[in-house]
Amino acid sequence: MKAANAAPRLSGALIIEALSAAGVRTVAALPDITTSHGLLWPLSRRKDLRLIRVCKEDEGVTICSALSYCNHRAVMLMQQTGLLDSLNAVAGIAVEYHQPVCMIVGMLGKTGGVAPEDNRKYSVRIVPPVLRAMGVDHLCLESDADIPDMVQAIHAAYERSRPLVVLLGSKVQP
């Protein structure tokens, strides 16, 4: 029996298909336990997506920016701790220079189905207000029903040349 308050399902397979649909060809990534099994491992086995394993998250911000000049769509996959650690690159490269840097962010410690701002964990709660203060477009995927919004948001980021953060509201399942 399904528990009444079970976290909504977020499917890694559907996220990967959505990335392909959005024209993404390269994923820069640093492992995050909330996306490792359901998203990063399956991504690593795909032949149609190039995976760049980075040592630090701000490298991924820069790689996505450089690739955008080459008409090559990419995303950076990381945890919210890595996003917070990379804010100088996000501000200095993506925001100031109007670059379509797209970041997909696992939210360690977030309760699925609960809006990030309403979570008990400080490092989860502060992410949306920080992004608003920086003027970075963002959305949170809580369930599979939200995944098409990510495709539209990635298209919009490249068309408008603006950075984008997609928060993953639940642990991603395969």
Place this chain on the structure above:
Amino acid sequence: MMIRTEALREIARLRGDALVVAVYSSAFEWLDISPHALNFLAVGAMGQAATNGLGFAIGLPHKHIMVLDGDGSLLMNLGTLVTIAEAAPENLTHFVSENGTYEANGDHPIPGAGRVSFAGFARAAGYRTVAEFDDIEKLRAGLPAFLDSPGPRFATLRLKAGDKPQLDYALVHGEEARKRFAAGLTADMAARGAR
């Protein structure tokens, strides 16, 4: 010891149609020495020059990408040596001007000035070719073979800054320089039939 402008002139002589990513002090001099539509100014977040180069090397696999990095800049992002070696772009050449100071920020010494080995870092990270040059004649003689060697390739240029370059921050941070680069790259890609 070499003067940086002398070393940059040698690199410019063999540039061909390479896309060049340059950081602050090197960038100011490079713009004068080798004006070109495909000069990319790596500003905005210190330490990201080589990572920019990696992005371009992946996105433009048939184009030679040169990075003119600084020692202080690379120290801020040493992990990128490992990231680059792992991705292993054959079309990437990474030069580091080692003068031992944060030149654009008041000439303070870098940590480990004169003791750390940037070539040693690159070798240990897994770059396929690693070299060091501290004399202009040796650079002139060795550069062609170095550039023909398997990539990713890395060279330390031990040098002195020489005369202070004209620091036109408005130019390097300005939107016009990025627009010019983007237009140049778009034209270059169209000429090559790239998609």
